[in-house]
Amino acid sequence: MSFPTLTHIAVTVSDLDASTRWYSALFDSEPVLDEDEESGDFHHTAFELDHGTLFGLHKHTTTGPAEGFDERRAGLDHVAFAATQGELPAWEKRLDELGIEHNGIKHAHYGSGISFRDPDDIALEFFAPPPE
Incomplete structure (x- = not known):
């Protein structure tokens, strides 16, 4: 299974x-x-x-504790939305158009991504596996 x-x-x-x-x-x-x-x-x-x-x-x-979200504490680290390497520039442009701050496209051996945060500071990402 x-x-x-x-x-x-x-x-x-x-x-x-x-x-x-x-x-x-x-x-x-x-x-x-x-x-x-x-x-x-x-x-x-x-x-x-x-x-x-x-x-x-x-x-x-x-209500819960007064402390805000922080992915360094036990719990959610981030949510990643699937993308392809070719789609990342379009997602970067879309975030810019919406006025959403991000860190640009970052590359690593395991893939590439664009990190950004929602209004509650929850970490989000568009992630693409490495090119084949």
């Missing part, structure tokens, strides 16, 4: 409206889901990406 693929990723955000607008612009699409979760513990908004993967935004009804 092979290990299953990811069906969705959900990140907790501090301002659901602002994050929904930001991710709508990044994904160039509107959410496919926007509702209070059945238990009432959180509201979730989800975007459908290519191949059926969902990217969700959660806003919880109770």
